[in-house]
Amino acid sequence: MSDIEIVPYTAEHAAEVADLLNAGLARKLVGVRDVDYWNWKHEQNPCGRSLMLMARADGRVVGIRAFMRWNMRCGGEVIQAAKPVDSVTHPDYQRRGIFSRLTRQACELAAAEGVAFLFNTPNRNSKPGYLKLGWHVVGELALYAKIVRPFSAASHALRWKLAGGGLPPRDAYFSAEPQRASAVLLDQAVADLLKGRADGAAQLETLRTPEFLRWRYGDHPHLEYFAETVEDQGQLAGILVFRTNLRHGLREIMITDLIVRHNNTDAIVDRLLRQLKANTRGDYWIVCMDNCSKTSTALRAWRFWTVPKKRISLVARALRPDGLPVQQLDRWSLCFGDLEGL
Numbered sequence: 001m002s003d004i005e006i007v008p009y010t011a012e013h014a015a016e017v018a019d020l021l022n023a024g025l026a027r028k029l030v031g032v033r034d035v036d037y038w039n040w041k042h043e044q045n046p047c048g049r050s051l052m053l054m055a056r057a058d059g060r061v062v063g064i065r066a067f068m069r070w071n072m073r074c075g076g077e078v079i080q081a082a083k084p085v086d087s088v089t090h091p092d093y094q095r096r097g098i099f100s101r102l103t104r105q106a107c108e109l110a111a112a113e114g115v116a117f118l119f120n121t122p123n124r125n126s127k128p129g130y131l132k133l134g135w136h137v138v139g140e141l142a143l144y145a146k147i148v149r150p151f152s153a154a155s156h157a158l159r160w161k162l163a164g165g166g167l168p169p170r171d172a173y174f175s176a177e178p179q180r181a182s183a184v185l186l187d188q189a190v191a192d193l194l195k196g197r198a199d200g201a202a203q204l205e206t207l208r209t210p211e212f213l214r215w216r217y218g219d220h221p222h223l224e225y226f227a228e229t230v231e232d233q234g235q236l237a238g239i240l241v242f243r244t245n246l247r248h249g250l251r252e253i254m255i256t257d258l259i260v261r262h263n264n265t266d267a268i269v270d271r272l273l274r275q276l277k278a279n280t281r282g283d284y285w286i287v288c289m290d291n292c293s294k295t296s297t298a299l300r301a302w303r304f305w306t307v308p309k310k311r312i313s314l315v316a317r318a319l320r321p322d323g324l325p326v327q328q329l330d331r332w333s334l335c336f337g338d339l340e341g342l
Helices: 013-024 036-041 098-112 127-130 150-163 189-197 210-218 263-280 294-300
Strands: 005-008 049-055 060-074 077-089 119-120 135-147 204-206 225-230 235-247 250-260 284-288 303-320
Touching: 005 098, 005 235, 013 036, 013 060, 036 077, 049 098, 049 303, 060 098, 077 098, 098 127, 127 303, 150 250, 189 210, 189 235, 189 250, 210 250, 225 263, 235 263, 250 263, 250 294, 263 294
Parallel strands: 077 119, 250 284
Antiparallel strands: 005 049, 049 060, 060 077, 060 204, 119 303, 135 284, 135 303, 225 235, 235 250
């Protein structure tokens, strides 16, 4: 084998990188890792083009490392962050230090580009590698679920098992024609709702802009997101974004984002969840939420229960010493939309 060279990623290698991702990462039940997905994720992100490096050897790409740009806010300050994603080494070239070399050089590049910190949710296999490279464990994010149709849940699980698996048709998840998030997020009212929420929250949370939301939930090339909306006094007061999923034969409604006007939060969330229950046929709902925001407090009124043995490990690495609370779990406010489908 020849020497390994670390070089910047260029668009001409998109197809080769997509093949490498599929060869090196676990198969996805939904969604596809192809060139469209790669370009959506790394080239079209309104936060900016991802920071991407490749390892090349023997005339081909044998490793990829991408840091996806992700804008955050905290206390009224807009912060440039990035998420380490899509780190893959070709099976024939593993145990040659490619992951470490790519990650170290990507960290240097990110710091030079003004990125304040990195955060991600590695699995148990990759987590030790990040800790060796300077990441710190922030804590574990709990998942919360609510069974909404217990009798149909048991029936669906049994039928799925007897049928040998398979995905149900999309219409099986809905009792009314759903609103596509792509259409909802085009409305000017969304921009007005976001302006009403720009109050300098003290938590680290994703900076939601109309452009970001349309990219995240409206432009995904393979996953379809839906939305429930409510108005208050003639103005848009809340948006609940969700997608459908299948887990062990159970029809899952994954609540990926919840954007609510800060006044009267409890009532708005309650109305959104009532609409979700009336318009969908999921067996259960699942959500990722923090412990202290108004929205999470309103969700708990619906008696979600903590999913046992299912926690998401959050790690972070600061790239500049500016006192941001990246090591304090209770200062983070993340939703599924910040973590899944990416």
